[in-house]
Amino acid sequence: MADKYNAETIITETQKRISNAFDVFDHESNKTVDVREIGTIIRSLGCFPSEAELHDVIAELEEEEPTGFVRYEKFLPTVTKILLERKFRPIPEDLLLQAFEVLDQQKRGHLEPEELTKYLTQEGEPFTQEEMDEMLSAAVDPDKNISFYWQDGHPEKQTKWSSNNRVDEMGSSDTQTAVAGTSGAAIT
């Protein structure tokens, strides 16, 4: 077990994680997945690519004549590289909080659903109506009918999603480095 930190082992372990994730979406057990699920698979492995970055990855993974499917033989080396290089690093929670604070111009400590909708469906890489609806249903406090309530912008008082995410990541080294580092980062 002392080989645990051996570089080779890390690569093998990473590849096995990738293989597992791939298999979950390989419905016909023929080592292919629908290209539309690539985003989900990569993100579930701990990456936070933007849509634009994702499109680049997909372009790399697709066949020359796009079939709508991505084969495992192409998927594995590309995604292994992405994971080992720690591309598309996780977003630390305090950075996320700052993002909300930027949008909360009046510094009220919360955002109205309409405001959030306006920003997220019009700015950046806009959400579809479906994405927006789902986010709102998860985030709106039913009693106050406002969303993203956090107290005084204190990083310790996280939104309920962030703390839930942590449950999944026991044993995943990626999250630990994300939380430990970059606490002083700011959006510039």
Added chain:
Amino acid sequence: MGCGTSIAVENQTRPSETDGSIKQPSPALTIKAAILIQRWYRRYVARLEMRRRYTWNIFQSIEYAGEQDQLQLSSFFSFMLDNFTQINGNGPDLISHLLDSVVDPLTEEVRQLKQEQIVVPESYSGPHLSFPLSVTDTNALLCAFKEEQTLHGKYVLQLLYETKKFLKQMPNVIYLSTSYAKEITICGDLHGSLDDLLLIFYKNGLPSAENPYVFNGDFVDRGKKSTEIIIILFAFLLLYPDHMHLNRGNHEDHIMNLRYGFTREVMQKYKTHGREILQVFQDVFSLLPLATVIDNKVLIVHGGISDKTDLDFLSTVERHKVKSALRVPKRSIDDLSVRACSRSSSRHSGRSRLDSPHTSGRTSRASRRRKKHCTKQGSCSSSSSSSSSSSSSMCSPRVSSRNTPRRPPPSPSLPSPTDVLQVPFLDSFVSLEPPEPPREELEWQQVVDILWSDPKNHNGCSLNAFRGGGCYFGPDVTQTLLQKHGLCLLIRSHECKQEGYELCHNGQVITIFSASNYYEEGSNRGAYIKLGPELVPRFFQYQVSRSTRKLTLHQKVRVAEGSALRALKEKLYAHRSELMAAFQQYDIDNTGRISTSEWAQVVESVLRLDLPWRTLRPRLARLGADGNVEYKSCFEDISLGELIPPVTPNLAETLYRYRTDLEIIFNIIDKDHSGQISIEEFRQTWKLFSSHLGVAVNDQAIDDMARSIDFNKDGSIDFNEFLEAFRVVHKLDVKEQQQG
């Protein structure tokens, strides 16, 4: 200034107007912030989606693994029948009275007379039915069942006898038309979920002449309201015989019902008349039509098709003889001696174009699993070779005899199989066509294929050993059949789909499934199809919800996942000693830890469930400080309840693993459904079962256990109490409940 105050007030009520102290972020910053949130949220959703997917995989794997267990059970029944002489002549009484058709001295008419004489007590507050049925009756039933009332046994029997009479005149294949510009509604599996049926009726209206329905099988089993559903469906069937149509499903089968809950439900709700009710159900189920065709273009069957499916042949089959798909028709010994040489080849002749999983080279999950199952258990193959003299299990005609049998067959041994019979003639060998299998078997096969098959995406037609019956049929098989009969669409059910429906085979096959939340609250939607004269299907989805407040995606995933993980942990527990032995092989220094790879490998090979174990690991086992898996931690969450009989942990584990099967067997033995069986019967059954499985159980231990269970020493065991002892407790859940 006099108006200073008012300006200040104004400012306060309209905070969006800047007073200079609030900084406006630059547009660039806003965009960056938005992108960040979007990136983060999309990752969050992806993780949920991953969890939802593997939760789904877990449920499906366990469900199909359970169906393989039932293949085992069915082969056990056959084994019992074949070996009844070994049970001191008690054999036929143990099993055959239920599995073979009961020779009833009473005729139908006498039975019906008797049932009319049943008196419904004054105290009964449920609905009263009067035949012939009217809309008043169906409305009364719907109301009553919404109020959780039970229909009196007398009316159930009357309904069943009337339904039986009605179905006898129906053909195997029903032809419908959408003329009169009516839309036909097609529903899939309901599996005892009354809420779903009521929701469909609410959304789509009750069956009537203007609103025809086809229900595509699997009305009963699994859910708790199978009796209510079947009563409603039969009532509408009698009320609107031309506008209400029911196809048989693989769960409309009395042996399936033993395992999957319908038998138990009936016996619990109908203590006096339950047995007779079940008897009539057995007949009624086998009388249900097998297929429906709309406008000569759309074929509707419950499971699917095979490369042998022929609608013309299917129309001539004596469907009522196929009481259960789990019992292959017997072959007589005479048959056997004459055809001894060609027996195995005749088995193959029916499947000569089959891709054998061994040779096809496909590495699909299903065929991998099948290989694992057959070679590990061997029971599949053992029954195939030993089936020569009597009934055989479902997979017997098709399993390749390459698997070495575990038991030598009691009858004349078979030569090695050949596809063709070689006979010396003059100075060359002449190939003779192997004789056809008996008609009964061909008919049985047609029916089983219709009820049990699943579509797959690769061409060809292969054994569906995963399910234990029927085939996997590819797009080419669909295409061939549709062309042969001038059809354009196949609608089937049988498989749960997350969205309630799914298309495959280039849109030529639709799966429609109507039981929402089938695995767990939030696991899937239900759906139904509406088909008009233009034959373009329209899909309607729904989902029954226990809570009035809509669950968020996260909550739904969490609930379903929790349930799947609990089921998985129980599986781990049920195979504890095997797992521990395998873990310890990797842990030579006895550190209690092994690598994640090793852990995943062991679990996959012991449980034989094709799941993403590495992804699941964090939910099932703990890591030590050195990053390796503490393998004992997978069992920590579960403990058996209070053990009544004093048994060794190994025996406890075995009993736990097979408790479902034992329950079914006990229920069969317990002829009068008293909940009690004799110690002798208990002992014999257990011994037979364990020897059939190849499970080494100490005879003495069984005897001790049997005696200790018999508390009042009257020579009989209350087996429900006995089985209760093997319920497991999930400790983490208990803690949560205590803290919550």
